[in-house]
Every structure is written in structure tokens, then in C-alpha cells.
Amino acid sequence: MRVVRALLTLVAVVLLALAATPWLDRVEPSWLPAVQALGRLWIVLAVAGIVLSVLARAWLACGANAVVIAVALVTILNVSNRPDCDAGQARLSVMTLNAYYAEADVDEIVAAVKSHDVDVLILNEVTEPMIAAISATEDGKRFTHRSGQTPEARDTDGSVILSRYPATRVDVPAGEAATFQQPAMSVDVDGTAVLVRAVHPMPPVSQWLEDWRGGLLELGQWQRANRGRPLVMAGDFNASSAHAAFRDAKRGMYDTAGLWPTATWPMDRLYPPFADIDHVLVRGLSVQDSGTEDISGADHRAVWADLRVCSR
Template identity: 25%
Template sequence: MKSASRHAYGCPLAASRLWYGPGVVNNRGMSDRQTAVASLKPKPRAASRRRSRAGKWRRGWVIAALAVLSAFPLLFHRYVPNSIGNLGSLLETFLPWVGVAIPILGGAALVRRSATAGVALLIPALVWGLMFGHLLIPNRGGGGPSDLRVLSHNVDAANPDPVKTAQELLAADADVVALEEITTADLKIYKAQFAKAYPHVVSRGTVALWSKYPVEESKSVDVGFSWTRALRAEVSTPQGKVAFYVAHLASVRIGTSGFTSNQRNDTIKQLGEQIAAEKLAGVVVMGDFNGTANDRSLAPITSGLRSAQGAAGTGFGFTWPAKFPMARIDHILVRGVVPTKAWVMSPTGSDHRPVVAELRI
């Protein structure tokens, strides 16, 4: 009895059994059965992580739906009709800006920590990248030697300082300069400022062209106005004759009736027909078209011509409004010559920015 008692009380495990009754008790005061059950329960942190991962896919479905919908204007802009307020042309004028929805929705997805929204945003991002990503590539398709530098600028009839504008244009050192929206009074100023650098000048109505090289032929181009807003001039460059067209198409309006551009569209058709019939191999079309290359209404002009900015520029080349450009409505389009470089100048005092291109004839 003494030895059994000593054995029992000498062993802590046996003592604990005698004290607590049947079942082994661990050092935390739990029986073997309780320990086994507790070991089967998931750890709080692991369960929380699993709930968090699952929640990332359950949250943000509204953001995901908006992300998918934001790709629709990019994919199907050609199907938006012009019969109602010219909505199709309005959308296409500002089409690249549809991409602004991507970072906005991306920020919302981060706030919500939504993996579903993040994956959905890949759709509009991919579509936008395929449509406009190439415009962000520096010197895309350009480079190499050039023979001619040309410049086009809507100088703005309400320009408060045409002398300053003329000086900034002279600093660009272009071989041929096309100006649009020139008043009779301002035309005298530009002629005086350009006289030394450009001995050859042609002016018709509110458009004019200055050249370092001889102008052999010139004429007004009828685009349906009661006054002249377009001209054609043959410039004799050292590499051969090039036909230059300078045009200022009708303005558009955005109001309660929609995107009003019917008059502009009529001028586009008439100018497009004359450019298509041009016999000289080298053609350069410059001016303020009051529309972007994405606008389907400009197809009669842009068809068969290359955009110098699109071929050899960097970025979107937005030109209007000058303080915060949102659309490229001033263009240099070519046929039979190769754009090697193109860019947009800083503001000059006009409500448009000048566009410049270097060409290889």
C-alpha cells in the first residue's frame, strides 16, 4: 500500500488523474478529448484569411459590370447612329477619353479590394490598348532623313497678339506654313512678319500659305461657302512638285440638339472629291477640319491619306482647346510622301495649337 501510494503520488500524471478523475489532463487544464476536439477546429487567422480571399471575389460586382460596359463604346462606336444628334461623331471625336473610366474604376476596385472587378477591368484596358496603345510608342514608323518641314495653324480671328504668334511660328523654321482663320487686318501683320523668311505667299479668303520655295500655281477651292476657306497651291520643292491643300472646314456645335455638324460634313464631301482627283503624286493636306481622324464623317478626306501624327508622331497630338487640348482637330495629311516626324507646338495665343511635320518626298 505504501509503495502504491508513493508511486501514485510521486507521479504528477497519476496525481492529476486522481484529482481530476478519468481522462488525461494536459498542462493547460484540458483533457485529451478536449485537446483532440480543439485541434480539429480551424485556427482563427487561417479562417480569416480564407474568408478574406473568398470575399475578394464576392465584392465589387457593380464595379465589374461597369468595367465591362465601359468597353462597349470602344468596341461598338461605329454602331452609334448619327441620325440622332450626330451622337456617333460626337463619341468618335472624344473616343480616347473613354479610357479615363479605367483608372477611375480601378481605384474603386482597390478601395473595395475586389478581385472580380480587377479581372473585369482587363477587358476595357485590353480593348483601349489595342485601339490606341500604338499612339504612345515614340517615333512610331518615323525617322530617317526628311526633305520638307511643314506647319499648319488656326491662328484664331480673336487672337490678341498676332505679332507674337507670328514670331513663335517663325521659330519653328518650317519650309511651308499654312494658316487658317486669318482676318484681313491680321493677314497684313503675318505678311510683314514672314516677308524675309517666306518670299512666296498665297492667300484666299481666310486661309493662306507661305513657302520658302516657288509656288507655281494656286487657286481657291470651293467647299460650299459664300467666302473662300480652302486653297490649292503647287509648291516646287528641290525634290519635285507637291500639291498643298489648306482648308478650314465649317465649325461644329454641341448643344441641346446634339452635335451639329451637317454644314461641316457638306464641306468635307466637296473637299474630299477634289483631293481624290488630284493628279500630282505628292499631296499634303493641312488645316483645321473641326473633326478627329476617328470621326467617320471625315472619311471622304482621310480615305487614301495618311496622318503625319499617326504615322510619325508621339502621343495623341491633341490641338484643341489650346489650354487643355482634348481633341486633334488640326491635321497634316499626306499622300505620296513619307512622314518622318510630327509634333504639336506649345500655345501661341490662339485657341488652337500649331501642328508640325517633317516629310520625305
Template identity: 30%
Template sequence: MTAAAAGRQEDRAEGGEPARRRLRSRGSACLAALLLTGVTGLLGFRVADSDGFTPVPQLLAFLPWLLAPTVAALLLAALARWRIGLVWGVLALGGVAWFLEPYGRADAPDGPAVAEIRVMASNVEFGRGTPGLVDAVRKEKPDLLFVPECDYTCSDTLRDELPRAEYPYRSGSEASGAEGSLIVSRFPLKKASGIPGTLGMPGAVAELKDGHEIRVQLAHPMPPLPEQVGVWRSELAGLRDYAAAGKGGSTIIGGDFNATQDHAAFRDILDTGGLRDAARLAGSARTPSWPAALMSPLGTQIDHVLATPDFSARDARFLEIGDTDHRALVVDLTLHRQEQDR
């Protein structure tokens, strides 16, 4: 090889490394742009107060975990030295952080305490989690128990295993599989119509010792499966209408809402019905309840206890009961006397 040919080959080799760096930089920038486009699109629906269409409702349930792709996009933009991407990423990160804040009011009612009520909500997944629920009830001793997906066997087990002297009252939708649901109570229950739905959503009116009545309603709308988003939205609207119809009275709604605070249809229940999320009031607003197989803090909170503003809340806990894909929620509510009650 001549000296001139060797020099030309060395020049080409030296020019190859910058070209490879430029190629890697473009790849990093493209991947960052792809991630930020997805994050920004979801944030757009959240800002617009809309649940959109599949896959938006499904992804909105995990909105807090948009932090991961947003941070990854920022790192990729930094590697690529892409200034627009860095600014875009910072704005997206700020948007996600903004919506991490718990939604809804958290102020305590002013009136004196009337009654203490411990509430438990536990989806037992086709009845499979019933044995664990029985153990949890014996330990936690709730006054009101909401049990979505309580099939015939679950209903019979709770009747046989829970002391009848302590839990003599129930209101349920007797059915197999996910369609069965049950409310169990220490307080006398008067019949109520409940809410029509694909899955059982029974209701009742609980009568306290002082004569105060509380509307109680189990929530279990259809999940937002790709082919069922319309049904999911409609059944959440049914819960919203139920809450709005009881304004001025005491109401507790508990169960598996298949929705989080990042779903517009769920926020509409709070806003229109004047309800507040008990976990939010008690400081556990982002604790995940599903799927239980994932380690906390992974997952999302779709199990809730909602109450009217005459309730305060404390000590909200999410319990592993076993053999179900949901964690049970236990929260202590205090009913306060309002001005109109005096």
C-alpha cells in the same frame, strides 16, 4: 430594459452592418455598370467605323481619356466583388488600349530625297494668335504655312511683319473671323480652286526649284457642334475627295481638321486619299493640339499635316504661341523621288 430586449437590439445592430455593406456593394456595381455601358457604347462606334450622332463625334475626339472611367469602373467592380463587371472592365480596357495605337502606315518611302520642306499649321483663333505666330515663324522658318482663322488683320500683319523676300507667295480666303484662312509660301504658288466650305479652305499648287509640283490645301471644316455634325461630315468628305482626286501626285494638306484619328470621317481621308499623318510618321501621333489651355497630355490632336506616301517626316513639334486655343504644329517633310519620276 430587460435582458431579452437588450439582446434583440444587439442582434439588430449586428445585422445592420452587413446590410449597409451590401447596399454599398450594389451602389458600386451599379456605378461601374453605368461607366462601362458608356465606354462600351463609344467603343462600339469606333469598332463599327462610324461617327454616329451627337454626342458620339464629340466624345470620340477624347477616346484616349476613356481610360479614366474604365479604370474607375474596374476599381468599383473590385470593391463590389462583381465578377462580371471585372471581366467586362478588363475587356473594355483592352479595347481602349487597342485604339490608342497610332492609325495608318508609318513606313518610309524608298526613293532618293528631292527636297526638304518645313511645314507649319497654326489656327490663330479669329486672328488673335497672329503676334505669337509671327514670332514662331521667325524662329522656325517654315517653307509652307497654313493659317486657319486668319482674318483681315491677321492677313495684313503677316504681309507686313514677315520678310517679303522670304515669303512672297500666298493663297487665301480673305474674310473676317473664323472664315478667313491663308497659305503663305517660300515656293511660287499657282492658283487652285480650293475646297468649298463654311470656313475658308484655300488651295494652291507649289512649284519647287526642280520643277516638281505639290498640291497644297488648307483644311478647316466646321467643328462637330451638335447642330452641325452633318456639315462637319460633309466638309471632311470634301477633303477626302480632294485627296482621292490627286492620287499619283504629291499632296500636302495642313490645318485644323476638327477631327482626330478616332473619327471615321478623318480616317477616310487617309484611306481613300492614300495620305499619311506626318505626326504619326514622326512619332507624335497622340500629342494634343487643342485646347491649348489644358496642360499636356490633356486635350486632343485635331491639327494635322497630311502628306502622300512620297513624303517622309521627322521632328513633329506642337508649339505654344499664345492667345489662341490651338497649338501650332511644325514638321519637317522630305519629298522622295518615286519610280515613276525617274
């Protein structure tokens, strides 16, 4: 029994070290960003560890597993920067989806647009044919303004902002980090100019690790340079609050996902999604409701938020 207790304690200490990795602001070794995103897994394993530790009377291991849960929760729970403002009448419903090389089901996208009465739709990995297919539907015709061109053929680069409100393109300074398309628009919401940015930095894989981190940091610099304006940043961030660079990118903004964000990726595996990397971040807007939608053909969940422009 003593050996069992020692093994349970060793495993708990290893779990604690893994759960603490989100506090490392670095990109090496190359597996680190992936491990940082596994907070939900560490919680599940820690709960199992507590059960086994109680049965074995391994109290030190039990305590270590409890700390694992607490540490992991800190990087998952969304508890800061909720907008402190009075909601006005001006409504802005936003939805974002990584369309997976434009293979996401157009009919389901349009159904979600109708269900949530979406005013601004942000799509990543989208193509011109897909945008045309959306625009050809009755509910897709609402989007009378768009941010610009996207690729014609299957590609990861394409991102677009589609708006039913009058909107004008906003130039975004070129950063040093390589990213996919990340356009911005100024959307006129009942007389209030709301700045909207589509987000899609590089993924945290070995060849793009520096660009991934740099792209997130540049998003943080950009949104803080536009402080004082109502702002939405939405898309596939390829990062969650478990990553220091994402925490910097959203500093001063609010993640509309609520207290316990729903995992949004991956949706095309035998195991359930484990990472909340798709976000709608806001500033100067009141959050009325939010949620996710499963769209066939996409490897991400769509994320939506029902917003109101702050009256003060």
C-alpha cells in the same frame, strides 16, 4: 460587396459602349461626335475602374475596363499609312494653326516659324491685318507667295497658305457641303510640285453636322482624285481618328503626329486639351520630325512637320 461589384461592372459596360461609339458612322444624336472624341477620358476612367475593380475583386468589371482601354487606343494610336519611301534632299517644313479669330500672338507665330524654319504656313481663322503683321516681320518676309484673300475683320472663314517657295493657286471644285475657306496651291519644292490644301470644315455642332461630315468626305474624295502627286493636307479638321468621316478623309495618307498624337484642342479652358483635331496629313513625303507649339491667344495648338520629298 456584391452590390459594389455589380455597380463597377455596370459602369464598365457603359464605358465600353461609349468607347465603341467611334465605330458609328453617323451624326445623330447631335452629341455623338463630341462623345466619340473623348477616348482619352474613357482610358483614364477605365484605369481608375481597374484599380477599384481589383480592390473589390470585381474581375468581370476589371476585364471590361481592359477592353475599354484597348478599344479607345485603336482610335487614338496612329499606326497606318506611314510613307514607305527614300527621303530626298528637297525639304518642306509645314506648320498649321487655327489663329482663333486672328487673336493668336503674331510674335509667337513668327518665333515658331523661325524655330522650325517653316517653308509653308497654313492659317485658319486669319484676317488680312494679321497676315500683314506676319509679313512685316523679318522672318515673316520669307513668305513671298500666298493662296488668296481672307476677311478684313474678325471671322472664322479666313484660311490662307503662305509659302516661301514659288507657288500657284489650284482651283478646288466646289463641293455640296458648306465649309470655311479651304484653298489649295501647287508648291515648287526644288523642282517637285507638291500639292498643298488648307483644311477647315465646319465644326460638328448641331446646325452643321451634315456639312461637317460631308466636308470631310469631300476632302477624302478630292485627295484620292489627286493620287500619284506629293500631297499635304493641313489645318483644323474639326475631327480626329475617332470620327469615321475623318478616317475616310485621310485614307491613303499619313498623319505626321506620330504614334500618340498630341491633343490640340481646346487650349483656353480650365481642363487640359483632349482632342487631336489639327493635323498635317501627307502622301509622297517622308516625315523627319513633327510636333506642336503652344501659341498665346489661340484655342488650338499649332502643328508642324519637317518633311522631305520622296526620291522614289
